[in-house]
Amino acid sequence: MLSPKPQCHSGVPFNGFSWGRLCLWLSFGLNIALILLILLQNQFSSLKGRSITGSSLWLQSCAQVPIQDEPVAHRCSAPRVPHDPQSTLINPWSSLDVSEIATVENWLDAPERQLNLTKAAHAVISDNVIYMIEKRLWVTWRRNTAGSFLLPFNFYQYVDISGTDTSQWKVLKTLYHDQLFSTVESFLEAFDNGTLIRHPEQANPKLNHSWTQRTRKGPDRDLEHLPGPRSVSFAGARYRVDRKTQHISWMGWKMYLGFDRDMGLNLWDINFRGERIIYQLAPQEALAQYGKFLAPQVHDVNDVYDPRTAGGNDPVQATTAWLDRHFGMGSLVRDMIPHYDCPQDATYLPATTYTVIGNIHVQRAICIFEQDTGKPLSRHLGYEPGETGAIKSYVLTVRTMITYVLYYLSHIEVPDGWGKFDYLFYLAGSIEVRLSASGYMQGGYWNEKQEGYGTRIRDTSMGNVHDHVVNYKVDFDIAGRKNSLLKTTTSQQEVLHPWHGDDWGQTVIQQKISKEFITKENDALLKYPANFQGGYAIVNRDAKNKWGNLRGYAIHPGYSPIHNTVVGSKRLLNNANWARYNLAISKRKETEPSSSSMWNLHLPGDPMVDFHDFFDGENITQQDLLAWINLGMHHLPVAEDSPMTKTNLATSSFVLSPINYFDYDISMDLKNAILLQEPRIRGDAFDFDNYGVQQDFTCLPDPPSPFEYREASLVLSDGSFIAVNKSQLRAFSEMFLRVKAGD
Numbered sequence: 001m002l003s004p005k006p007q008c009h010s011g012v013p014f015n016g017f018s019w020g021r022l023c024l025w026l027s028f029g030l031n032i033a034l035i036l037l038i039l040l041q042n043q044f045s046s047l048k049g050r051s052i053t054g055s056s057l058w059l060q061s062c063a064q065v066p067i068q069d070e071p072v073a074h075r076c077s078a079p080r081v082p083h084d085p086q087s088t089l090i091n092p093w094s095s096l097d098v099s100e101i102a103t104v105e106n107w108l109d110a111p112e113r114q115l116n117l118t119k120a121a122h123a124v125i126s127d128n129v130i131y132m133i134e135k136r137l138w139v140t141w142r143r144n145t146a147g148s149f150l151l152p153f154n155f156y157q158y159v160d161i162s163g164t165d166t167s168q169w170k171v172l173k174t175l176y177h178d179q180l181f182s183t184v185e186s187f188l189e190a191f192d193n194g195t196l197i198r199h200p201e202q203a204n205p206k207l208n209h210s211w212t213q214r215t216r217k218g219p220d221r222d223l224e225h226l227p228g229p230r231s232v233s234f235a236g237a238r239y240r241v242d243r244k245t246q247h248i249s250w251m252g253w254k255m256y257l258g259f260d261r262d263m264g265l266n267l268w269d270i271n272f273r274g275e276r277i278i279y280q281l282a283p284q285e286a287l288a289q290y291g292k293f294l295a296p297q298v299h300d301v302n303d304v305y306d307p308r309t310a311g312g313n314d315p316v317q318a319t320t321a322w323l324d325r326h327f328g329m330g331s332l333v334r335d336m337i338p339h340y341d342c343p344q345d346a347t348y349l350p351a352t353t354y355t356v357i358g359n360i361h362v363q364r365a366i367c368i369f370e371q372d373t374g375k376p377l378s379r380h381l382g383y384e385p386g387e388t389g390a391i392k393s394y395v396l397t398v399r400t401m402i403t404y405v406l407y408y409l410s411h412i413e414v415p416d417g418w419g420k421f422d423y424l425f426y427l428a429g430s431i432e433v434r435l436s437a438s439g440y441m442q443g444g445y446w447n448e449k450q451e452g453y454g455t456r457i458r459d460t461s462m463g464n465v466h467d468h469v470v471n472y473k474v475d476f477d478i479a480g481r482k483n484s485l486l487k488t489t490t491s492q493q494e495v496l497h498p499w500h501g502d503d504w505g506q507t508v509i510q511q512k513i514s515k516e517f518i519t520k521e522n523d524a525l526l527k528y529p530a531n532f533q534g535g536y537a538i539v540n541r542d543a544k545n546k547w548g549n550l551r552g553y554a555i556h557p558g559y560s561p562i563h564n565t566v567v568g569s570k571r572l573l574n575n576a577n578w579a580r581y582n583l584a585i586s587k588r589k590e591t592e593p594s595s596s597s598m599w600n601l602h603l604p605g606d607p608m609v610d611f612h613d614f615f616d617g618e619n620i621t622q623q624d625l626l627a628w629i630n631l632g633m634h635h636l637p638v639a640e641d642s643p644m645t646k647t648n649l650a651t652s653s654f655v656l657s658p659i660n661y662f663d664y665d666i667s668m669d670l671k672n673a674i675l676l677q678e679p680r681i682r683g684d685a686f687d688f689d690n691y692g693v694q695q696d697f698t699c700l701p702d703p704p705s706p707f708e709y710r711e712a713s714l715v716l717s718d719g720s721f722i723a724v725n726k727s728q729l730r731a732f733s734e735m736f737l738r739v740k741a742g743d
Contacts, residue, residue, distance in 0.1 A: 076234055076699035081347050084240035084249050091245040093258040093268040093280075098352055101359050102719040109717065119358075135162040136172070140316045147212025147440050147643050150461045153202065154445035156315055175315060207459060212440075212643045231343050231371055232701050238370055239396055241347055248368060250396045253425045257366065257398070258282075259351040262598055264330035265366060265400040265421060272429055273666070277553065278656075280475040281433070283421065284628070285596035286329065287579050289566055290320035290442060290466040317444050317453075317464050321571035326601035329419075331355040334403045335364045337709060341401060341420075342367035344704040351400075352715060359715040360724065367399050377427060377667050388686075389675040391667055392695075398423045419470075420647065428667040432558065434653035435470055435631055438645050442466070455637045463637025469564050469579040471595050474627040474656070475588060479543035479551050482622040485518045485585045486552065489534035517541075521615040524585040528557050536583065537659050541622055549660035555583060558653030560633045575600040575607035578628055586614045588624040595628055629654050 096104065108115060138158050143151035158173035173180060174187040177199055181187040190196040201207075239250035246257040254271040266282030331353045336342055351365035372394055379390035402419045424432040444454060446462035454464040476483055493512045500506045514534075518524050526536060539552030564579035566572075578584065578595045586592070597608035611628075631652035640646075671691040679686055713721035 074699055076236070076701045080345075080702075081237045082240045084242040084247050089245070091247065091256050091258070091268075093256055093266070094246055095259045095352065098359075098361065098715055098719050101352060101715055102717055105359075105717045136160050138316050138319075143209060145209055145212065146214075147209075149440040150212050150443040150458070150642065151209060152443060152445045152461075154199070154314075154460075158315070201460060211458065214643070231345060231369075233345055233370065234697055234699050234701060237345075237347070238394075239347075239368065241349070241368060243349065246349055246366075248396075248398065250370065250425065251394075251427055253396065255398075257349070259330060259353065259365070261328045261330045261354045262325050264333055264353075264402055265351075265398070267398070267423060270431070275479065276477045278431075278474060279477050280473060281423070281431075282473050283329075284325070284471040284473050284594050285576065285578070285600075286322075286324040286419070286471075287469045287564065287572075287576050287632075288320070288322040288324070288442075288466060289469075289564060289569065289572065290317045290464050314444055317442070319571060320442070320466075321569060321576075321604075323576060323596060323601040325596050326598050328353070328355065328598070329402045331360065332402050333362050333365045333400060335362055335710060335712060336367055336401055338364065339704065339707055342399060343369045343371065345369065357714070357724070361713045361715050361721060363710070363713075365400060368397070369399075370394055370396050377670075378665070385677065386675070388678075389673060391670050391673040394427060394672070396425045398425075427670060428658075428665065429661065430655055430657040432653055432655045433472060433629075433631070434558070434651065436647040437468070437650040438647050440644055441635075441637060441641055455639065457637065457639050457642040461642070463635075463641050465637065466635050467562070467565050467632060468635060468652075469562065469576075469630050469632035470652075471578045472629045472631070472654075473595065474629060476538040476553060476625055476627060478538050478553055478661070479540040481624045482540065482542065483538050483552075483625045484541050484621050484623075485524060485625065486537045486539045486550070487516050487518055487534070488537065489514050489529055491533070517621065518585070519619060519621050521586055521618045521620055524620060525581050525615060526584060527563065527582045528561060532557065536585075538585075538625060538627065539659070545660050546663040547660075551661045552659045553656050553661060554659040555627060555629060556655040556657060557582070558631070558655050560631065560652040561654065562632050562634055562652070563630055565634065571604055573604040574610045574612070575604045577611040579630065582630055584611075584615070584628045585620060586626050586628070587618050587620055588626045589614075592626075 107113070108117060136158065138156050141153045141155045141157075142148040143153070145151065154177050156175040157171050158175075159169065160172050161169045163169075171184050173182055174184060175181075176187070177197060179190070179197060181190065187196075239248060241248055248255055248257065252273045254269075256268040258266045258268055260266065263283045263285075266280065267278070268280055269276060270278040270281060330351075333351060333353065336348065338344070338348075342348075346367040346369035348364040349366040349368070350361060350363050352359055352361045354360075372392065375393055376390040377393035380387055382388050399420060399422050402421065420436040420438075422432075422434040422436070424434060426432070441463045443457070444450065444462045444464050446454075446456045446458075446460050450456075450462055454462045456462050490511050490513055492509060494507060494509050496506050497508050498506055500508070528535070535554060535556065537552045537554040539550040541550060543551045545551055561582055563582050564572075564576070567580055572579070576596070592614050594609060595611050595614075600607040600609060631654055633650060633652050635645075635650070671693050672695075673691060673693075675689045675691075677687040677689075711726070712724050714724045715721060
């Protein structure tokens with residue numbers, strides 16, 4: 001890591017001696033002498049006409065010698081990212097490239113097809129009654145400013161949008177601060193005659209809503225005016241990338257990248273040291289379920305809601321359950337912000353995905369980078385020869401980011417934020433899948449009745465309690481396609497040790513490992529054991545390591561290994577059954593490619609994909625197995641979540657690691673390591689063997705590219721690109737349902 005200095009200089013010292021420093025002192029002394037000579041020249045006529053040319057020459061020669069303290073580093077010559085020559089000519093799992101998309105579109109648009117297709121960019125919401133299955137929805141109103149999700153009015157309308165004739169659409173109910181009206185006319189009447197209970201605090205001119213903006217605020221921190229440290233690969237990148245096929249290799253790892261409209265980045269054919277570990281690793285669905293008071297009921301003949309006899313004031317938050325595959329998480333990928341979203345020496349790859357406004361091309365959709373983890377992979381300080389040393393730890397990260405922007409759909413709006421999907425590959429054979437999130441919460445209106453359902457974060461704003469659960473599909477191939485599910489637990493047992501004396505007694509309490517195979521799918525809907533005493537692994541019962549152990553990969557919980565809290569919600573009857581568990585194992589079938597569908601959101605009772613249908617009692621012993629693994633977080637909002645949540649807390653992960661897959665710790669074959677030998681003479685420095693890899697190697701790297709950010713491009717039918725219209729892009733992000741009232 002390099003920490004930039006506020007002032008930099010260079011030089012060439014020679015055995016602690018600097019010619020630049022010598023000239024500096026000589027020039028300083030000669031200047032003093034010259035001044036004295038001039039003074040003497042004015043007082044003693046005998047000095048008139050004397051030459052001081054020699055002094056001038058000395059000063060000129062010294063001025064040409066730089067002031068130098070450190071050696072000048074040579075320019076780094078290694079290539080930034082070597083090409084990967086080992087990939088195939090094609091990537092069978094990749095999305096269509098730009099030319100292929102243009103070919104398909106031209107085929108569909110050809111007059112002889114007579115398909116009479118309406119371009120999505122020219123369609124209106126009433127054209128798509130299949131997509132908009134929900135016929136009634138609650139509309140919520142918020143301030144039209146930055147972070148509007150945190151600034152609700154506590155004003156809602158229940159709207160019927162049945163049918164394609166928009167003139168028949170109507171407002172069924174209006175709710176304003178616990179006052180419910182069954183018609184628009186009754187609401188307007190109460191507004192005009194003064195019986196509507198107003199809330200002047202919302203119109204207080206002293207309210208400052210700038211707190212929802214990302215503009216900097218607060219006092220300066222010491223030395224924070226300096227740019228922070230950054231990673232530099234002085235010897236060049238140690239991973240290879242084939243940009244055409246999107247194949248990556250690094251330190252024995254090899255994989256292909258894919259990208260789709262529904263969920264974005266996915267990984268295929270993941271190999272390590274020449275053997276396939278995973279055929280497919282891909283996100284399947286992302287759930288967000290919020291909680292608040294139940295929707296209010298009408299209690300009097302005037303259809304005015306009485307807050308004293310009902311259970312709450314927010315029909316939106318109480319019924320919120322999002323399944324984000326519906327919106328197309330891959331289509332919501334936007335250009336990463338260079339220098340901020342990924343390290344400055346990261347490699348970026350593009351992606352092209354379908355959206356309702358056309359095919360969008362994102363130049364920086366994926367980033368790849370290697371980093372020092374800042375801690376050794378292993379180390380020990382011992383006393384016998386061969387005991388003392390350390391191995392450096394590096395990790396390769398493949399990352400994409402999904403940007404959620406302001407949806408107004410169904411029961412509520414989806415908050416503006418993003419999810420960072422990371423796939424981390426380690427030198428000893430482990431894979432970590434990590435998800436982090438940041439952005440605006442889907443906030444509610446705060447009053448005292450909301451206690452227990454969220455936290456007040458501002459004058460009239462609150463963060464509502466909610467869960468996030470994201471499901472991943474992992475298609476294991478451990479030493480072949482035929483695998484089994486191994487359950488391991490640890491328990492306490494009391495045993496008799498007759499060799500113990502009377503001091504402690506002969507009874508001993510100790511731990512014992514128990515192992516069993518789960519053989520039926522119905523028994524493979526799983527939660528992690530209490531206190532994490534044990535776990536689950538995918539093993540091959542026909543493949544053993546040198547010591548007779550079954551080769552396999554274990555599934556370890558990482559940060560925040562949760563499942564959904566609320567079970568039985570009407571919004572999630574059967575359309576997200578996968579979220580009830582930490583993980584599940586099923587037999588692989590071509591007819592069960594995903595745990596969810598883009599249509600599941602609006603079909604809770606009878607979804608296109610019911611995850612429980614996968615588990616029909618089949619035998620899973622030595623079969624081609626799939627693991628469906630969840631990660632997420634229980635979000636109990638706090639004031640520090642405003643204006644936005646932070647990735648250091650909003651993070652969840654799971655880890656896949658070898659369990660007896662190898663015969664020994666394979667990181668021992670790494671050369672970025674050191675072995676220390678004690679000196680022969682006490683007090684001398686240790687001898688060492690760094691295996692020929694000098695960690696103090698340095699050179700002058702190329703400067704980072706200047707910061708530049710561009711919006712995504714729209715792919716035309718001829719394969720060319722044009723800039724996306726910003727208003728059109730926003731309308732797509734908001735599902736064309738945003739209504740602006742007033743300035």
